Amino acid sequence: MSADTSILKPAPLIEGRITPRELDDAVFAPVESFPTGRWLIAVSVTGAIALLFPICIANTILNGIGTWGVNQPVGWGLAIVNFVFWVGIGHAGTLISAILFLFRQKWRTGIARFAEAMTIFAVFCAMQFPLFHTGRPWLAMFWLIPYPNDQRIYQNFRSPLEWDVFAVGTYGLISFMFWYLGLIPDLATARDRAKHPFRKFVYGLLSVGWSGSNRAWTHYEKAYLMFAGLSTPLVLSVHSIVSFDFAVSVIPGWHTTIFPPYFVAGAIFSGFAMVATLIVILRRMFHLKHIITDNHLDLMNKIVIVTSLMVGYAYAMEFFIAWYGGVAVERYVFMNRAMGPYAWAYWTMVICNVVVPQLLWIRRVRRSVLLMYPIVLLINVGMWFERFVIVITSLHRDYLPSSWGMYIPTWTDIGLFVGSFGIFLTFILLFCRFLPSVSVTEMKAALLHTQSAHGGDHE
């Protein structure tokens, strides 16, 4: 056979020949060098944007939730849209670090650390919204948690919101521990490389006395595997439970059994799009192109197109079931999505999430930063609008036409959304500056493995 079989061979994980020392230097360069001007400018911009968040929260608490656009009948607005959006973003990180780990997808090593960090920051942003969207957050922050108290009123475990508390709480905690566990050997490397005693002290503290002994490595590997095992069901469960907020209700457009898989697929879709969006900037900013290669982008884009097809299927199936189910109210809700006053949001969602990603079938598009970047950006937009469509259009016209209304976000709503991006990006920038954004440990393992096999290939 004269066919070119090279296409079947996995691409190398790292481009070019590189020694472990060079790898360390490359990854730790941003951590150890003085911040560049570009980084300082970037962090002051994102920091300023992040300040919008506390300002808008102060406005909300002082003047009531009335400062938002929520009303009757649309009781949930951008806050819940943002919550679902951010939780969804987080999913890519866990998927990459846990599921791909268990499936022995070695290519994940280059991006896993960054994706996990992104997960934690996204979940942090997400958790703000359900708390502050309540009318009385100062009570909600306690009363949703089952602690021993004198009120003798227990939480309502039939409420999906209560499930959320546990689902998202667990998710945030496990993700953080998994991420931190993976960081320990690298923190130790940072400690060992550090020249300044203060740096040494801080990284020493953070690396919790990592000695790199065989015993330590054995425990580390076991714990890592265990956390991967723990995190894997969370990828599926968290967004399933978030989707129950809607699916368990009686509202047409929400009351759908397709929601759990649909939400999970959407979450991974949006998560990968966000990883791709950020990592392209990161690898350019910190000169890691040989570690986070075009090959990584290609593989991520393949996952993007798979999940895009999944959400596309879900969109179509929702319409089909609305028609097939024969419930007039539900039919109306879906007709209203596509042709009602929020049709622009619906079609933005469809175009960004289903139509545009089809370009990724083309290999050249997948591998070209210039071509794939607008696509992943649009997916981020589209996935935000997906949540907007689900939350707003289902509520604004439900059963009794007498109570129909419109939802128009206020500046506080928009400020909180923009501010949450500011917080997220600021965290990302701080992360890149103070922690190794690529797992050096795992990369070294991959390095030794691949480069010993002459030619960079492996089975």
Add this chain to the structure above:
Amino acid sequence: MSEQEKRRYHSLEYMRRLQTSALSTHVENLTSPEDAAAPDGGISRRELLGRISKASAALAIGATGCERKPRRVIVSRAEGPEYQQPGKALHYASTFTEGPFPYGLNIKTVDGRPIKIDGNPDHPINGGVSNAQVQAWILSLYDPDRLQSPMRGEETASWAKADAAIVEVLKSAASVVVMTRSTLGPSERAMLEEFLRRFPRARHFVHESAHDAPRRAAWRKIYGVEGEWLPRFDAAEIIVSVDADFLGVDGPSLEHTRQFVQARAVNDADPAATAMCRLYAVESAMTLTGSNADHRLRLRPSAMAAFLRALRAALRGDAMRLRRLAEEHGLDERVADAIVDDLRRHRGGALVVAGGHLPENVHAAAAFLNHDLDAPGNTLEWNPQPATLPVSAPSEVAAVLSQGVDALILLGVNPVYDWPGGGFEALLSKAALSVGHDVYRTETLAACSWALPSNHGLESWNDAAPRAGLRSWCQPMIAPLFDTRQEAESLLRWTQILADPDDTIRHFGDWHDYLKHQVAQTFADVSWETCLRTGVLRTDTHTALPDFDATAAEALEQQETVAGSFEAVILPHYAVHDGRFANNAWLQELPDPISKMVWDNAAAISPKTAAALGVREGDMLRIAANGTELRVPALIVPGTMDQVAVLTLGHGRSAGGEVVLAAGGVNVAPLLGRDNPHAPRTLLRVEVSKDSGRRRLVRTQQAFALHGRPIVIDGTLAEFQADPAFVEHKRHLPREADLYAPFDYSKGHKWEMAINLNACTGCNACMIACQAENNIAVVGREECDRGRDMHWIRVDRYLTGDPENPAAHHQPMLCQHCDNAPCENVCPVNATTHSPEGLNEMAYNRCVGTRYCSNNCPYKVRRFNFRAYQDKMLRDPVQELAHNPQVTVRDVGVMEKCTFCVQRINAAKFAARNRGENVKDGAVRTACQEACPAQAIVFGDANDPESLVAKLKRSGRRFRVLEELNVKPNVNYLARIRNPHPGVGDAAESAHAKDSKDKVDMVYAQAPVRPDPINVAAPVNSVHSVHFVHPNNEGQSA
């Protein structure tokens, strides 16, 4: 001092002041200098202790310290102890003196302060029921915007000073003009005469802008005597209403509603025996009455007389005129023929009523028709003593005032605001002394040299004569909150000073004595206490029917009606009437029963006219008539006659309180003509064109189409008689299964409600009753615009049929207290739970405000405190008193909703337990039920098979809204039965054939951010074509 301490201190301070003033005779103490004595606003320790002890004493005596007894003995109508018990409500009979008609009241007071007004059950006119204005009157009492002391120009003055200055002028005055409202009580009239007697050239003028002067004038001319016809709707079989909104704003609507509902009662036990009247409404404006009609025709005001003449001709055999008229005005000929047919068949049982705003010739034509139909004595009763005085012709008033008078005294009128054609300030300035006496510092009072504060009606003594043979009394529920005085008291004081020393008028200590004396003279054999206790007194009267002067009527009927291409009618507003209730926030926020607009007035035009003018809702219209031009925003109301603009009085006021200023709208009084002696509120020549600019109009309901959903189910009488359980065939309920065994409610009470849609007229009284009972906040125009109105009960209105002349369906919607409540299982903190008696309960303290319950409520009846709506009211020591002490005031961030008046349920249960018996059916009446003029709402224990609600549940007309969701609501609706003429189709069904769900959806889809009302009222499929769940059944039903 911290903010909280300050507030606490202020409330103590306030209680002390109230206590002092209640014990002393001089209200001046309220502002006594002693309070200001402490240096730089602080108080000494000694003084503070003193104050606290006084306040504690006040607490001990009056439970809340808000005790404020009137100075004279008032008499409770309750049988119970003469002296109140702390926290226990006492009820007093009184009279509604503020509205256009003096209804009898039953006022609930707790700890010496009135908190709720309902109808006096013993009053023959309104029975125990009330309307929105009666219900909202309590809020006006505690209105801090009231004028609180006499004012000369911009400076406050004492009463002594004011009296001295006014009497000084009066002493030498020759020409004195007193202007009053038309609703003076008999004793007030006597007092006024007594006063005017003292001056050589004294005149009394009556001023009202929302009057029925053309009708009264026509009757005066036709019958030669003063008096009025009282329609007897309960005796009528066929009613033809010509632009008469008798269920809304024309005449004593509470009496009309009670009679009308009685005439439309359905016999559920024996459907065949149901005898139901038929209402034809011929209207230019879409009114509440028209929305309850069996057939509704749209006609221009100028054609009303011709229509009645044509009807009469048709009854006499000449059908051509009616046919020509129908053709000319696009009337449905089948309906016109049906009217003739029905009138012919129901001689003696037919009734024609014409709107009070229409010109005299319409009333002459109606009189001819009524006499032909033998209505007088059968469906019309003659009342020689109307409750209201005839209104003075504006031209006559202007003629007198323009010559300059020595004194002009304006009692409770606001002509500077609502003088026909405007420009009363010029007339006012010609008077040497102008005295305005009113509750608020209105536009008129601001223009007068003296502005005197009047008592609120609940602080006043008075009497009223609603009609011949009927008297009612008004007793104060509380001593005046501010330094105010009753108008009649002022007249008495001034008369006494002017009178000779031996004049008998000097013998009266005050107005109370005068009133008592008057009553004693009229009713020698009835004690004063009895009068006050019952609140109403009936004397037998037999009135002969007046003589019909056909020649006079003919002359009147022949009056030419010359109309331009555009016409307008000016109607009183459903909530704020002529503007006198404009500072009442409850009424401003009460949606118009037809358009659902709040806080505004506008020019209602038909969708077709809007299209012809090229205007969208909110676009400004230029409306010119009688030489005046106004810019009014357009409101698109389906059912309005084409080329007719419907305007309402009462908005666009410029002074008189914060609420007045917050409300929008346009004062349309300048459009009223002055040249016509009685300025009918029908403008036959009007120019209407599109103007620049827009005003965002706020409606609390924006979509009016049913989309084929079985939300309101109704049928025709024929359908009902053929199959009393016809409701079951109008929708398909899926077979639902419960996952868990349902809770057993068979023990103890099971509270349920039944709402008879056949009785409900959509008047909104329930909304204000609920607001007053349950301390529901007002949110303001902007928040309403955001969709945050707080009403626990609302009245939904849906339109079906012809988009230009739709049939309306009213449906009160409140928390359905579902036994499978979707709100309950989604609350993460268990703040909303179900009681074993079937109530869906809210624990406000537990609520953290996730709003999940509201999202998951299919009825969207939950209300959220998006902002601290109550803060302002709670901070104001006077407004705070308007709260019902038995209901929690909700804070920001908390969800609230209808509780089925749980405080009343518990009170009834405690009372029954104390008596050792079970709660009797009817012992618990919810606030909405108590107020409902149509008595459409019934509440009770469904576990008691003999209870009314249990009986109504067994009716074939019973259905529950969204029953198919298996939420098991505890509110039962009884289907409305329409009674169309057999020869004509059902108006609600006429669009049935061409309905298309998708088309309607498309129309919605194109709607801009704010749904365009033309689209909103687009043709919708009737409720009869509903296939709810089973796709297999598609196309089978209907």
